[in-house]
Amino acid sequence: MKGSFKAKVISKRFLSDDVFLLKLREPIIAEESLPGQFVNLRCSSIYEPLLRRPLSIYDVEEDNFLLLIRIIGKGTKLLSLVREGDELDVLGPLGNPFPYRMYKNPLLVAGGIGIAPLHFLLKKLSFPILLFGARSKSELYGLEDLTKIARVIPFTEDGSEGERGLVTTRLKEFLKGHDVIFACGPMGMLREVVTIAKDVGVPSYISLEERMACGFGACLGCAVKTKKGYKMVCKDGPVMPGEEVII
Amino acid sequence: MKGSFKAKVISKRFLSDDVFLLKLREPIIAEESLPGQFVNLRCSSIYEPLLRRPLSIYDVEEDNFLLLIRIIGKGTKLLSLVREGDELDVLGPLGNPFPYRMYKNPLLVAGGIGIAPLHFLLKKLSFPILLFGARSKSELYGLEDLTKIARVIPFTEDGSEGERGLVTTRLKEFLKGHDVIFACGPMGMLREVVTIAKDVGVPSYISLEERMACGFGACLGCAVKTKKGYKMVCKDGPVMPGEEVII
Amino acid sequence: MKLSIQLGNLVLENPIIIASGVFSPDSASYFPIEAIGAIITKTVTPRPREGNPPPRLLETAAGLINSIGLQNVGIERFIEEELPRYMELGVPIIVSISGETEADFPLMAERLRGKGIAGIELNLSCPNVQRGGMHFGRDAETVFRIVREVKDASSLWVMPKLTPQARDIVETALAGEEGGADAISLVNTFLAMAIDIRARSSRLGTLMGGLSGPAIKPIALRMVYEVARAVRIPVVGCGGIMNAEDALEFLIAGASAVEIGTACLINPSIPAEILDGIRKFMEEEGIDDIRELIGSLKIKPLDI
């Protein structure tokens, strides 16, 4: 039985006012996780919030795994208050990873907090290239560390770091020589990525978000429309072929 | 308008595994509180627990007031987790105090956590005498400090401190020369106190507990049966004449 | 910014109404009176009622069960002692009444004529002694009759308050409208239970109580939407409203005003906070008149 785990909080580090890195200890999750997969986390032991919260695996370090979390509501707020030594109830790893072994020369595209699953992916690739966009410099989470493990081309809407503009503006150019796109970020960005990938004739895989209850395919709650009917983000995704999803 | 206050947590100190002293800063509450009154406290900003929690005022120190809290459920558990500098939403002071100015030589009787309002009362009296009972020594909260401000006669059921037995066993004896009893503790103890007081013909005032919603007399939820019909513990009490209450 | 709303010929300065059972003149000093559109009194009955045995309250997940048992001094003492103190507040006062039999309602309404009150709310969530204790509000026909008799007996503004235990909440609302109601309010509490598993008995002094609070909000909102869509008279929404966002949901669903119950017990200054929140929302959204919001819910084609 794939039960949930009690993962111990090893450390918590804020990267900005509302984004933090949480390191949790759970050997099995650390062992089994692949880039693009996520965990489903309880934020409290009471009934508010009632549901778990899905969070991508940001990294794995020995027996630990890391999450990059942006505070947007009460669940993530509660998570931001955990202390070293606390235990969190975690279900995972869940979902399907990026099919990175099937391709030779992927281009990675991240928008803001969408860097989470791609960070983990980067570490599995040999000569990774990442286009990383955000509104401004402060939202290019972990940029410095990223440059150590990948060629990173940053974009900011306000020009405070890298090129001014959206991460997709020069995507077509950058795509040359790549045989696939792996992307995660806001819906608008993903839509643009998929359109460009189709234009160029390169496959794309995007990591999607949808509200979830179970996270393991039981409730049929996290539906996303695809050319083959509704698919479940938690079980059929979160990584899905860009050509299939209707977004 | 008597709104609620944001009281700042000054300190938190555990007296036992499940009982702690909380010092909160709020000048108006500190200024206005009288022994026997209580505050009604929100334990979280979300809807669980939904209601405030009533807690007696244990002491007042300059701009601060103190609460002696025993962890029994989720509300008090949450309170036990507050940290220095946190702010708590407090309504109060509420309810009626012990009518201590009307009597010359009161005898105080406390059972366990029931010491909370009596501690504050002790400090207002000249030569206070307190019978303080509990199951065992560890539940005679703050005994040492109490002995500095009052003549304390401790009772424990297991004999681990003071006399072995219930606080009410020798109440009749101790009553001699006193013109009133002020008591707070478990229902069984209060019942016994009232019976003895009646026997002896001495008035008694007991501090009652009942589940509360508002704490200020609006919901009629905290009813207790009295000879004059239902009274509200929050508004007509929590301190009530022992002869009137039907318990 | 226009916050004033109309419930038939009753005009309120703002749509925030204190629900029945969470306010008393004695506790007025805890409430931001100036921010309140109207106050509904605790329900009054023909004779005094001592109320239910304790415990009368129980907290549940995001909810509160109460079993107060309509404790009140009866209409005569109410008119003499309590009503004047309500009237002093300078806020429109709506008197909530309930009877043991259908005939009690018009008689009580008559007694309330000429007292300067803004109107009457009919609490129909109480047992009809003549019909085996079935709540008045279960049946549309009963509601129709009570409303009509009350309207016949007095010229007062009348608003039946529907119970979620109604066999059909929309039918019941329509019956109230047909009976001549000036507005409809809903919902009262949901009949609920909680059991002490060790004692194998109710955790309340009575077997059942009424559930209120955030737990019921999504159901109450749905009922308000259904009723507002069906009737032509104004609807007052109630059930689990804890903040401005909740209140706005009810307005958008079709309520012309909202009643705040449980939230007042937890935080009596909430009416002012909700009103502020509504003001801020209107500012942000560029809405000048609150009436633009009422019933502004957009329905997708699929939903009809």
Next chain:
Amino acid sequence: MKLSIQLGNLVLENPIIIASGVFSPDSASYFPIEAIGAIITKTVTPRPREGNPPPRLLETAAGLINSIGLQNVGIERFIEEELPRYMELGVPIIVSISGETEADFPLMAERLRGKGIAGIELNLSCPNVQRGGMHFGRDAETVFRIVREVKDASSLWVMPKLTPQARDIVETALAGEEGGADAISLVNTFLAMAIDIRARSSRLGTLMGGLSGPAIKPIALRMVYEVARAVRIPVVGCGGIMNAEDALEFLIAGASAVEIGTACLINPSIPAEILDGIRKFMEEEGIDDIRELIGSLKIKPLDI
């Protein structure tokens, strides 16, 4: 310690049943199968249904609104592809069925004969296409007819699942009993809404959804009590059961078994935890047979 219970002629090893809609054979590995008394399948319909547009889920205070829209592959593919996978689990399988018309129910029941299933649950919380989309479970008579036709069409064990939107939940239960039901289960979700105040539209892909979870527990418990008191057939309680204490409340109120829905989504190992909790409680209370608990609620004289 005896944990086995009987629902008519269906005997379960323990009273913990997985409610419809929170389990799939694909997700079986997350569940403690050995601790489960029975599993109810996701509702199957005559034809495949693609389900509702997203968002299909919304969290509310201590509750969850879902609008899945009965997504399923239809009875034919269900029987061919899914049912065998359910049957492999070695747990009694109750198939939940629903139709678009009354006639669909007996036809589906017939198709399920001889498949080795433990029985059928009738999901009556879905729109009756022939009656303007009114839910089958609203009217007692409709429930009576559907149950009787299903019983006539097959010898299978049949349990109608009542909706809290029934005009009268007790009448409806009695109608089910009269129709020949082997047991009654209740409740399904409460019709509910939530509004995006900025967009002025539903926060779900559809206008309404069904509320489940701890928020509804006190109401569900009351309904289960009322029904259990009224019918002679066994009752299966459902609604907001999150832990052993909740489950015990339903048993004490009169349920012979309980269905766990939302709690399984949050923590799929909850059936085992609940069963353990029940065991522990029985030990502490010196209860040897769980059947002693069923309906053991003590009623105070005042309550009758």
